[in-house]
Amino acid sequence: MADSQQPNAQKLDAPSETLREQPLDYEAAWDQYGQQWREWYPHQAHAGDEWTGEGAGAARSLAEYEALIEREFVAPYIAPTDTVLEIGVGGGRTARILKRYCQHLVCADISSQMLQATRDRLGEVGVTYVKLDGKTLAGITPGSIDVCFCYDTMVHLEPRDIFNYLTQIPALMRGKRLCLFHHANTLSELGWQKFLSEWQYNLMGRRQGTAFSVMTPAIMERFLSHLGYTVQRQELTLVPRDCVWICQAPVSTDA
Numbered sequence: 313m314a315d316s317q318q319p320n321a322q323k324l325d326a327p328s329e330t331l332r333e334q335p336l337d338y339e340a341a342w343d344q345y346g347q348q349w350r351e352w353y354p355h356q357a358h359a360g361d362e363w364t365g366e367g368a369g370a371a372r373s374l375a376e377y378e379a380l381i382e383r384e385f386v387a388p389y390i391a392p393t394d395t396v397l398e399i400g401v402g403g404g405r406t407a408r409i410l411k412r413y414c415q416h417l418v419c420a421d422i423s424s425q426m427l428q429a430t431r432d433r434l435g436e437v438g439v440t441y442v443k444l445d446g447k448t449l450a451g452i453t454p455g456s457i458d459v460c461f462c463y464d465t466m467v468h469l470e471p472r473d474i475f476n477y478l479t480q481i482p483a484l485m486r487g488k489r490l491c492l493f494h495h496a497n498t499l500s501e502l503g504w505q506k507f508l509s510e511w512q513y514n515l516m517g518r519r520q521g522t523a524f525s526v527m528t529p530a531i532m533e534r535f536l537s538h539l540g541y542t543v544q545r546q547e548l549t550l551v552p553r554d555c556v557w558i559c560q561a562p563v564s565t566d567a
């Protein structure tokens with residue numbers, strides 16, 4: 313493992329010119345999910361309604377989970393004049409709730425299949441759709457977002473990918489610059505059970521795009537404080553497998 317004190321550390325840490333590292337293909341994995349969900353859940357109206365919160369220890373049914381998300385994470389934070397960005401919209405389960413509370417909703421996702429599922433559900437009025445490339449948040453107008461919401465998406469993102477998005481979010485924000493981030497907590501009891509159920513399928517740096525990431529609140533706290541976010545609330549009990557943060561993005565120096 314490279315030690316940053318050693319002279320060759322930079323070379324060892326930089327991408328290799330001779331080895332072709334394979335990207336972690338979130339896009340292909342979620343496009344495949346978007347194509348296959350109907351086969352897996354033939355009696356369900358919308359993709360993503362299978363995420364009922366039971367695995368997260370948060371609810372016993374979809375209705376209960378949606379009520380919790382609305383009551384705890386949407387209603388207290390979103391005003392009718394807000395423009396809200398959701399990163400990773402899935403089939404529009406949370407986006408549908410957000411849309412009821414805000415003036416304009418920007419739905420962003422790496423998978424065109426999942427974006428289409430949300431478009432089929434929410435339509436075009438008051439909603440914009442942005443296909444992401446996974447590295448940047450290009451396509452979202454800088455300084456146009458009051459609230460950035462990322463629920464049930466960072467649970468699948470590698471920590472460095474989470475950090476990368478966190479570096480870019482401040483430039484998109486305006487007004488109250490409020491953010492909600494939800495990620496895995498591998499060291500919680502349920503997070504640990506999830507880790508044990510998946511580790512053997514994700515070895516040698518290869519990783520299934522829909523797998524859970526190995527992530528903790530302590531890592532997220534370091535990310536947020538390093539980047540200048542102000543934490544308003546850290547929630548570890550309502551969704552016991554995971555961790556949810558409400559925070560304010562720093563004023564962007566790019567603005």
Ligand SMILES: C[S@@+](CC[C@H](N)C(=O)[O-])C[C@H]1O[C@@H](n2cnc3c(N)ncnc32)[C@H](O)[C@@H]1O
Pocket residue numbers: 338339342343360363399400401402403404405406407420421422423426444446462463464465468469473
């Ligand atoms: C479990 S779904 C989230 C569902 C939705 N937020 C909800 O609450 O119902 C995860 C979504 O994140 C998207 N996604 C995965 N990796 C991503 C990335 N790197 N950037 C943006 N979206 C990503 C997937 O395509 C998928 O639609």
